[in-house]
Amino acid sequence: MAAHPFSIHNYRAYWIARLASTLAGLSMVVVIGWQVYDIARETMGIREAAMQLGFVGLVQFLPLLALTLVTGWVADRLDRRWIVRAAIALELGCAAALAWLTQTDTITLPALFGIAALLGVARAFISPAQQALAPNLVPAASLPTAIALSALAWQVGSIGGPAMGGYLYAVGPAAPYWVATALFGVSFLMMMLVTPVVRSTIARIGNPLMQMIEGLHYVRRNRLILGAISLDMFAVLLGGATAMLPIYARDVLMIGADGLGHLRAAPAVGAVAVAVVLSWRPLKTNVGVKMLWAVIGFGIATTVFGWAGPLMTRWFGPEMIGSELAPAVLVSIVALIALGAFDMISVYVRSSLIQLHTPDTMRGRVGSVSTLFISSSNELGEARSGFLASLIGPVIATVGGGIAAILVTALWARIFPELRRARTFDPPASLDNSPPEEIKA
Template sequence: MAGSATPFAYRDFRFYWIARLGSTIAQMCMVIVIGWQVYDIARLTMDTREAALQLGLVGLVQFIPLFALTLVTGWLADRVDRRIVARGSIALELACAAALGWLAYTGTTTLTDLFVIAGFLGVARAFAGPALGALAPNLVPRAILPKAIAMSSIAWQSGAVAGPALGGYLYAWAPVMPYAVSAGLFALSLLCMFLVRPVTRRAIEGSRNPWRQMVDGLHYVRHHRLVLGAISLDLFAVLLGGATAMLPIFARDILQAGPTGLGHLRAAPAVGATLTALWFSFYPLKNNVGAKMLGAVGVFGAATILFGLSRSMPLSLFCLALLGSADMLSAYVRQSLIQLYTPDPMRGRVSAVSSLFISASNELGEAESGFLAALIGPVTAVVAGGFGAIAVTLLWARWFPELRLARSFDPPAEGSQASAPER
């Protein structure tokens, strides 16, 4: 009976899924608006390339805490109740949203404010990623674990692409609105996490030395080539093909679309990703999952190139929708492989490493895109990044044959499992 059930048949997973979706939408809603405000304020006194450099810096400010705290956050997610870590992270994000909302309401936002609060958001996301990523498998029985991980991945990825679109539209309505809505979503997520009941987890095995336990996550990723290949593919492909980081520039100076146009541009990947997620909910991937992930990353790079060359709003929207669809397919396969092939006592630390790589591809990718745009111009930077993503796909297909040969999501059996959660 349990094997035929869906993850949503379990009460705790329902609350978890709402919390993950809501917090991700709120995070990404704030990130895109912070980027727009940084660029808009910078353009008052700087030219396009100098302002693009500020966009790169705000991405770097968010990445530094994630880089510095990776080992600690992963260890905590395996040592401490993952629900408590997630609650604290979401509470900090709620405070950041409230602060930015107040500044927007009073019209007193400065570049310094945006950089400081972006740093705190980086801290919160450093702790939230491993805890939330590793919690999903604890909430359902093993028989439906692949479905639970897929649905958790869909919640994260859908929020990651829908949040910025929502932020663009809300900011066009009123500068305070994206932060007010984000605060409400964080509050809802926090409530849902308090409604998730305690879960049973296996203890960390091996050395009791905390530092050794922290480093074990890195060792696991390094020596498990399927996991390493999946994580690093996303890192380098998105790091190079970071078109979305340049959307404020394209909306304001290239397509002449303003904040409303920014909302349309950010909505396009959300549409592509949502349609792809809906397709997977009815027709989940079963065969040749690794090859399909590699193909999706290649399509991601090609769509990035075409977007960079486009001067037509409809064509740009189509390219971004295709980009979002490819990114959803890639993330769906990557997160499922990583979670299913990682033992539960290691999931927090491996999720922390995965979060670091994802953040490097996102926040550090924003920094790389901003710095490159400052040197060679935004259009050339985006087009070059798309070619780079395609090159990475070809190299990873050769260097990590385990990815090409991954046929299904069937994981290796674990020695023991926690008892099935209550519905």
């Protein structure tokens, strides 16, 4: 019987570190967005302030775009543990700086943009190394469960972190940054407890540039992986609504900073509920089709969220908004819960397919390409939402994005039939991605 990953010391420490760093990093995202919008709103109009939200996503994406090939190659050449530790240390410094600037009421837009860019650098290095490290910590028989649990830690942190940031910001503007600093400290200490592991590495001979490009070639040739990560990129790029939440909380639903915490928490409820179900009843059949339907559900939930407040207010009057218990606000929260649930299913399937269909010698470089696609959907999605909201308004931008996500999924199901044909997570028999057998429970 395969050892459970949590029975392995290295994996337990890694999992706690991944969860803590994800919670910390993404709790800061909501606060940075709120502060940028709040500062800009005082001196600019709503649409101009929305454009500043777009720039937040852009400054985090540009370092990733510039460093993708390098970070993947580094993750396949160097000790992945130390790459993760160094990136977490940088994130810790950023969190502490934001906490101090906010506490002393000296925070400015240039400071927020500069630190957001540094967080983009840290993410560029940590993502491929962290993803590729997980399979090195467990024996081959435990690998599928380890990958699922690793995806679970990321998804719970990525949804729960922003919710935590929203609630802590309501307590005090500096509170989420101080908590993030503490969580990064926990994450760093946990990573220091991970002992050396035996793993495969790429050959130290050969052209480094060509080795970097091999990751791109592998993704391009493997249509299942290409279809999975590009579907996620375009669906979230077009349909992502999280960048609009500060605008919806303040100017559409009229529920302020406290209400922003509720909006951020709603996807966490859906994601955690689905994560618990998947931990007991993992998907085993027709995984590709289930991922496609999950992305369609994500688009529908985004559309409902975007329209709920404005339409209900127009039909029934202003009493539909303005408090956490107002009908339009409750409908919006339910839509966001559904959004988080569908997103969890999609992330679970995509992460498992990528890890299990990639050899260990390529995981860093393939992971960096995947991170670029994911960041394109997240950071560029925020930029797209902000810029589009400044041109046509937040409601049309959100609703149009949800509809576009549905159309993209239908198109991808036709362009990449490999997604429809993916019955299980089992890799091809020719692919050897087993970790070294020296790893013990």
